[in-house]
Amino acid sequence: MGVREIGLPEVTRSPEPGVPERVTIWEVGPRDGLQNESDVVPSETKLEFLNRLNAAGLPVIETTSFVHPEWVPQLADAAEVLDGLSRKPGVRYPVLVPNERGLHRALQAGVEDVAIFASATDSFARRNLNRRVEEQFEMFHPVVRRAVSAGLRVRGYLSMVFGDPWEGPVAVDQVVNAGRRLLEMGCDQLSLGDTIGVATPGQVETVLRAFVAAGVSVDRLAVHFHDTYGQALANTYAALRQGVSTVDASAGGLGGCPYAASATGNLATEDLVWMLDGLGIKHGVDLKMLVDTSTWMAERLGKPSPSAVVRALAL
Template sequence: MTAGLPMPVPDPDLPRRVRIHEVGARDGLQNEKTVVPTEVKAEFIHRLAAAGLDTVEATSFVHPERVPQLADADELLPLIEDVGVRLPVLVPNERGLDRALALGAREIAVFGSTTESFAKANINRTVDESLTMFEPVVARAKGAGLRVRGYLSMCFGDPWEGPVPIGQVLAVGRRLLDLGCDELSLGDTIGVATPGHVTALLRAFEEAGVPAGRLAVHFHDTYGQALANTLAALRHGVTTVDASAGGLGGCPYAKSATGNLATEDLVWMLDGLGITTGVDLGRLAATSVWMAGHLGRPSPSRTVRAISHQES
């Protein structure tokens, strides 16, 4: 075994390839207390792409007062138009879509909630009102030839409402897909999911006629369960996993939400399972160390720390 890399032991029951939907530049940086300069964000995205990530969520076209850390979306996109990978952006409404279209965005995402409490906290609307707001956004985006992802938050638990019934998640998820979303990302926003819960939720979608190929998973590592939950999803046939370089991120409207699953930790596990991602783990870890330097603190990713220690 080469130092710093796991020995691959393939599992025939798992997918051969997994697409990592990198969210560090958007979901990761939106929770930073200090605003990262636009040029640093652009360099971060270029480095992530150079490490082999083919999907890097770039930014969000929300109102600057809601998420000031991403207020520079209009300045950022022209700096990364040559990056050569998929660069989806989050849009909350038609005004955000107008801005994204004007800058040449080719993929967008809308952000829904399974619970009324989080819908109110996040976008100040009920679940029904949020879906009504998303309907013209998705329709216009699809009409313009854009790919649309639907995020669904609080799929396993909510800090105000507690455990979320599987039927409730399924109902809202189906409505997002029915609007025209190409992919639905199931989010464990506060990190309370467990592998059995993940399996039960994915089985419910399957029984409702939603194939695993239209689903992605987005786990937070609050209780150290993100990798175990990811493995459960892979065993169910999911092949798209959201992750954040260096474990950056959280949620500004759910204080109990800690960092996302670190992309490096995910790649280490997938490499060890013989699953292809196209990601160069060494270059990715170096990128996270570089960004940690700009943020003034070490990366929380255990893999980043282990690789950095070996190289120091």
């Protein structure tokens, strides 16, 4: 299977003012995309996946996570995957680190980018980190300080930004306060996560404007949408209109969250690329190679890709 060679449609390009000229696609498929799979994906398959994503031109590929194997068994081979990774010049390969022990392992593996995963709500912080919101910052502070002192770039993920399955809607000021604390402790970028996919475009605009009003430059913000209610692309478009130029996506729409059962797949990278092409926004990704990659991975996982673009273009 692959991309149709005959009659391959091309997106109609209609450049639009008010959106970034270029967007950085932060590919999360190898980490966030695979972490929720029930059957463990072999390390060699993960490495082939990474090689294919490299070839497709993704500028950032979040590779794995140094979490305890009991928490996320799917990523227990983090060190092995990083050791076998064929790094491409100019491409970033961040890894998620949950604590100082995870950071130590990441430093041993020679990584240059790490990410921490915080929550805007107490309920999710307790389930994901076994800590309350305030306590999570106490845990992350030494991690970020050590990473920055070692010359690493640190990304802060903030989950449950737009809604929490246990607490419901999340107050905007609560989100902004949590996000600012991650930036102030040393994170160079903040990714705002719609962990359970409940956000709508107006809500996205409200949250982004609140961050800017609080003194956070929009170029330090990224967005991470799940497509539970089919809103991921609309929400991304709303974020682009607010000036966001880094968008998280997962090849083939893979993904979920092991600590939130209502979280379904991530925004598919192919769907994002199709929209960016239509808006005339540069991104540097080869759509054909990406669709081929997601088709290949879907075959190995034994299930079809949820990406609309993959379904439309694959044989």
